[in-house]
Amino acid sequence: MGEDRTYTVKIVAVEDGRILVEGDPYLFKDLRIGLKPPSTNNYILDIAEVAYIIYSGAGKVLDEMGRELSLEDVFARYSRSKYDWVKFSVFVDLRNRGRVARVGYSENVLLVEFGSRKFAVYVAEENSPLKSGDILVWVDKALMKGYEPVLALVDAHGDVTYYTLRTQKLEDLKV
Amino acid sequence: MRQTFLRGWGQISGTSRYIGECPSGEAHLIGSKAVVFDVEVAKCLFEVGFFGKPLGVKKPKKYDLGRPLELSLVEAYYLQQKGVLAIVKDGVKLSQLEFEGLCEKLIPDFKELYEVYKELRDLGFVVRSALKYGSDFAIYRKAPGLEHAPYLVKVLKYDQVIDPGDLIGWGRLSHSVRKDLLLAILLPSGLKNYVLFKWFKP
Numbered sequence: 057m058g059e060d061r062t063y064t065v066k067i068v069a070v071e072d073g074r075i076l077v078e079g080d081p082y083l084f085k086d087l088r089i090g091l092k093p094p095s096t097n098n099y100i101l102d103i104a105e106v107a108y109i110i111y112s113g114a115g116k117v118l119d120e121m122g123r124e125l126s127l128e129d130v131f132a133r134y135s136r137s138k139y140d141w142v143k144f145s146v147f148v149d150l151r152n153r154g155r156v157a158r159v160g161y162s163e164n165v166l167l168v169e170f171g172s173r174k175f176a177v178y179v180a181e182e183n184s185p186l187k188s189g190d191i192l193v194w195v196d197k198a199l200m201k202g203y204e205p206v207l208a209l210v211d212a213h214g215d216v217t218y219y220t221l222r223t224q225k226l227e228d229l230k231v
Numbered sequence: 232m233r234q235t236f237l238r239g240w241g242q243i244s245g246t247s248r249y250i251g252e253c254p255s256g257e258a259h260l261i262g263s264k265a266v267v268f269d270v271e272v273a274k275c276l277f278e279v280g281f282f283g284k285p286l287g288v289k290k291p292k293k294y295d296l297g298r299p300l301e302l303s304l305v306e307a308y309y310l311q312q313k314g315v316l317a318i319v320k321d322g323v324k325l326s327q328l329e330f331e332g333l334c335e336k337l338i339p340d341f342k343e344l345y346e347v348y349k350e351l352r353d354l355g356f357v358v359r360s361a362l363k364y365g366s367d368f369a370i371y372r373k374a375p376g377l378e379h380a381p382y383l384v385k386v387l388k389y390d391q392v393i394d395p396g397d398l399i400g401w402g403r404l405s406h407s408v409r410k411d412l413l414l415a416i417l418l419p420s421g422l423k424n425y426v427l428f429k430w431f432k433p
Contacts, residue, residue, distance in 0.1 A: 155433050168433060175433070182396040188387035188416050192424055206431060209395045209402075219402050222427040224413060226354050229382065230372055 063115035073136040075101045088156050102159040103134050104144040139164040142181045146208045149216045176203035181210040195221050250280045258307050260320040263337050265307035273300035281357045282306050304334045305348050347386045347415045365404045384413045406430040
C-alpha cells in the first residue's frame, strides 16, 4: 500500500451476489481488485474481494447504512454461494504466495496469471462432494476460455493443495 | 491360425512379442482369482505380457517363472476375450457371458474397470494392479523391471460422487511415489476421457 493510509469502501448495492461499492480508486488499483463499469464511478466486487479489503487491513468496509463491517459480518450478510468462504481461503492463499488471484467466470473459479501462463483455479473443499463429470466440464470450460485448468482442494483446516488438470491422449503417453 | 488372427492387438510395449505366441490354456477360478496351473502357459503369459503373478513370488525373475500364475479376474476376462485362456469353474468351462456375470458379482464396477483395462492393454501398455498405491491400475510404457510405472490410473464413472478429500489422498500418494495420476472418466456414451492430475505449486 506504500503509505499509512486506511481507505474506506462503502457498499452501495448488492445484486446477484455482486457487490457494488464506492471508494478511493487507489485502493482497487493497489489491491488489484474489482471491476469498474465505464458508466459509473462505482466498482463491482466479489464477496472474496470485499473480505480481502478487511483481511489485508487495507481498508474499512461500510454497509449501505454506513456501519463498519467485520469479516464475519461480510459473510453473514452477503454470502450467497456455498463456495464463498472456501473461494476466499484460496484467494488469500494465492495472494500470500505472491499470486494475484482475480474473480473468475463462475462462483467457484478464480483466475491467476503469471509469466505467460493463465490459470482458471476451480475451488473444492473436503466433505463437499463433487461428481467426476464436473472435472471434465471444468477442464473443457477453462480450455475454451484460454486458461489452464487447476483444481484447488481445501482440506478441513483450510490448507490448500493445487493440482493441474490436463486432458490426456493415451497415445501420447507411449514412448 | 490363431497367432495370425491375434497380430494387431496385444503387442506388448517395449518388446516385439504378442500374447498370441502363448499356447492356449485354462485358468481355474478359485474365489476371486483365476489360476493358471500349466506352467508353460503361465510362464509365457508372464514373460510376454506381464499378466498376473507367479504364485508366492514378490518380484518375479526369469528363474521364478515355473510356477502357477495368479491372475486377477480383470486379467483373466481379458485373456478369455482374446481367446488365449478358457476359464474353468468346478471342472466346467465358462462361457464369456457366464464369466462376465460372475465377475460383475464379485467385483463392484467390474465393467468400468475392464473397459479401461482393455483400452490400456490394447494400446500396448503393461497394466498391473495398483491397490498398494490406492489406485486401480499402474501402467508401464515398457515393462516392470525396465522402469518404474510412470502412471497410476483411477477409474471413475461420469456421475460418480467423489469427496475432494479422496482426490487429495490419491494425488498425494501418487506424488509421493513419483508417479502421475490419470483419472479415467467413463462417459455415459461409453467413451473414456483421461485427465492427468498433477500436484502443482502456484
